[in-house]
Amino acid sequence: MRFTDTLPTPSAEALAHSEQLAQRIRAAIEHHGGSISFHDFMQMALYEPGLGYYVAGLRKIGQAGDFITAPEISPLFSQCLANQCAQVLTELGGGDILELGAGSGIMAADMLAHLENIGCLPDHYLILDLSPELRDRQRQTLQQHVPHLLERVEWLDRLPATPLRGVIVGNEVLDAMPVELFTLVDGEKVIRHVTTQDQDFALVAVEGDYTSEFNPALPAWMRSMADTLAAGVLLLIDYGYEHADYYRPERTEGTLLCHYQHRVHANPLIYPGLQDITASVDFTAVANTGLDAGLELAGYTTQAMFLANSGLETLFIQALEANPANQYKLAQQVRTLSLPAEMGERFKVMAFSKGFTPTLDGFRLASRQHYL
Numbered sequence: 275m276r277f278t279d280t281l282p283t284p285s286a287e288a289l290a291h292s293e294q295l296a297q298r299i300r301a302a303i304e305h306h307g308g309s310i311s312f313h314d315f316m317q318m319a320l321y322e323p324g325l326g327y328y329v330a331g332l333r334k335i336g337q338a339g340d341f342i343t344a345p346e347i348s349p350l351f352s353q354c355l356a357n358q359c360a361q362v363l364t365e366l367g368g369g370d371i372l373e374l375g376a377g378s379g380i381m382a383a384d385m386l387a388h389l390e391n392i393g394c395l396p397d398h399y400l401i402l403d404l405s406p407e408l409r410d411r412q413r414q415t416l417q418q419h420v421p422h423l424l425e426r427v428e429w430l431d432r433l434p435a436t437p438l439r440g441v442i443v444g445n446e447v448l449d450a451m452p453v454e455l456f457t458l459v460d461g462e463k464v465i466r467h468v469t470t471q472d473q474d475f476a477l478v479a480v481e482g483d484y485t486s487e488f489n490p491a492l493p494a495w496m497r498s499m500a501d502t503l504a505a506g507v508l509l510l511i512d513y514g515y516e517h518a519d520y521y522r523p524e525r526t527e528g529t530l531l532c533h534y535q536h537r538v539h540a541n542p543l544i545y546p547g548l549q550d551i552t553a554s555v556d557f558t559a560v561a562n563t564g565l566d567a568g569l570e571l572a573g574y575t576t577q578a579m580f581l582a583n584s585g586l587e588t589l590f591i592q593a594l595e596a597n598p599a600n601q602y603k604l605a606q607q608v609r610t611l612s613l614p615a616e617m618g619e620r621f622k623v624m625a626f627s628k629g630f631t632p633t634l635d636g637f638r639l640a641s642r643q644h645y646l
């Protein structure tokens with residue numbers, strides 16, 4: 275039995291799409307003398323123009339897609355984030371929000387609706403995604419939920435040339451960045467490469483029993499975030515660990531995971547373009563590169579504690595009072611977002627600030643900075 279036999283079978287159209295991308299990857303491998311780095315493979319699998327997983331027109335996020343994210347689970351998540359943004363915007367006397375990797379647009383819609391309710395709308399809500407095909411879907415979501423606020427939303431092709439005052443926010447953006455895979459050989463990192471094996475892809479063999487990964491783009495990306503922020507806060511939410519936990523000796527296979535139609539597995543070399551490939555985030559590296567880029571570390575805690583600090587309980591009660599019939603659904607949403615065995619502890623929230631000194635509400639209790 276082949277590994278792919280254990281997964282749902284893609285349609286003929288999806289397989290043809292994947293084969294087109296596979297041909298492009300094979301050509302790159304040939305062009306580079308027989309192999310490319312795993313990083314370059316992942317870059318092509320996720321972002322190859324017109325064909326990569328995140329840039330081609332397949333529906334990825336949500337029940338009908340491959341995986342589900344916190345904003346898709348509950349508007350309470352986005353409302354908590356909006357509360358944190360409101361504190362920053364109020365302290366700054368107004369400003370903008372820039373969302374990176376906005377997915378279906380539901381987080382933007384729920385945040386804007388809540389910010390309007392609490393009288394704290396940003397001047398502009400900017401969206402930057404590497405996936406241009408998501409724009410239409412985001413516009414539709416916003417049109418459906420907050421049509422009267424659409425005029426405040428602006429889609430960007432690149433980071434704004436003029437640094438902004440306000441909040442930059444990214445949910446599950448870092449985990450979607452291509453990583454370099456390495457195996458330790460005599461204590462040295464050997465970067466792993468991908469080659470072809472008949473019609474399949476395979477890792478070039480390396481003798482070693484500890485494999486993991488790192489994000490080589492992080493320093494430059496954090497510098498670009500620091501350059502984009504004139505004053506305010508950068509908020510990053512993602513699944514990951516502190517350095518010592520990420521690279522602990524027992525984690526011999528690293529953290530790479532693939533999502534295909536709600537099945538999770540660890541083979542990134544199959545179905546290029548059809549499945550998500552992700553790696554957990556090394557939050558110690560994020561903190562260090564942020565500091566190196568000139569940002570202040572303004573907070574680090576679990577998603578559960580960030581949401582609790584940001585008013586989850588009050589928001590839950592308000593939602594319940596508004597719609598008592600939703601009690602079971604709302605309670606289930608809170609459990610999924612907060613329980614340690616669900617998203618509560620695996621997901622962390624990290625904040626950086628620039629020209630902004632007040633303590634952030636979302637991090638008042640239960641800081642994890644000492645674990646970094």
Ligand SMILES: C[S@@+](CC[C@H](N)C(=O)[O-])C[C@H]1O[C@@H](n2cnc3c(N)ncnc32)[C@H](O)[C@@H]1O
Nearest residue numbers: 328343374375376377403404405445446447450
């Ligand atoms: C896992 S999805 C998360 C989508 C959404 N934030 C959510 O929570 O549902 C990751 C998204 O981040 C985008 N992305 C990856 N790297 C990015 C970057 N450097 N800048 C902006 N968006 C990026 C991808 O194109 C993709 O749409």
